[in-house]
Amino acid sequence: MPPDGLFDDSADDTRTAIMEATYQALVEYGYADLTIQRIADEFGKSKSLLYHHHDGKDDLLVDFLEFILDHLEEGMTLCEGTRADERLRSFVGALAVPEDPESEEFAGIVVELRAQAVNDPDYRDHFTRSNRFFRDYIADIVRDGIEEGTFREVDPDRTASFLLTVANGAMGEYVATDRPDAARAVLDELDTYIEGRLLKEE
């Protein structure tokens, strides 16, 4: 995170260039101090071009979130491993605990923007859709595990809801508190959950 190749088209494509400028401005200022002017400064063009495409800061930021989700839907790149349990650990772990400073910045942006969904239905619609996407993605891994015979016959959707909640909770705590040891404890207990609840006994 940010997802691999997210801004690869930026040389040719105005929307991608706006999205990259939005990302840079979010990293630099955070949500509260972000303005269309600051995004325009990153973009190197006038505010009017941004207002031509978007009604304001929140409209642009929801579009930014949709841009990222579209990119992920085209080809998720967070998930490494071959066996289903490895893929689960890799995917949930990557969401839960950022592995480098860039991923940490990105997680902070997601947490800040998710909080806007409390009062803004457009953000809420987006996060409803993105949560569904991540949940379905995890459920598919669980289904693969059941089919390949490594997992018990659990309910894939219920399991996926639980795992996504752990990942979202851990990400939120990671960027909002100074307790990296707690994040490690959560991942350790997640391993135990996967072993005890999902993996068939050998």
Added chain:
Amino acid sequence: MPPDGLFDDSADDTRTAIMEATYQALVEYGYADLTIQRIADEFGKSKSLLYHHHDGKDDLLVDFLEFILDHLEEGMTLCEGTRADERLRSFVGALAVPEDPESEEFAGIVVELRAQAVNDPDYRDHFTRSNRFFRDYIADIVRDGIEEGTFREVDPDRTASFLLTVANGAMGEYVATDRPDAARAVLDELDTYIEGRLLKEE
């Protein structure tokens, strides 16, 4: 939530009255549109009194969070039940899924303010402290369960970190998405976790 009796002293006590006005203003405007003026309007007094006590909006809001945490530390009232597993379900469930509109408003406020910790060290210090408090509180319930013989010999701190992460994640999803069925699925899977991982077999 808001915790029982939080503003009970408001008739006599200026700080409590400021805290109650802050709460009402947060419910009405959310973090982004909150101003010292709006809190003063709820309070029915001039801004200058608020500035006498606080350096600005964020200073006041961190004080508001500390006020709530102090209240909880004096006597947590979220947790009903007698056996350790009932107390765990009751506590984590109350954090994870708001049971009435007031609790939902309160959860929304917590999620919005927690997002400020991404860029503001004072919020970060608070949420580090409050997460530690909740984690210790849950770990004590787990210890009680081990002592009373209902729980296995799990690591109380690791278990508590995991359960708090589930609760924080579920609360964040509840207030930021339209998926009440997913919240229910998370609580169901949490029950299964408590049964399979914590409870001793009969």
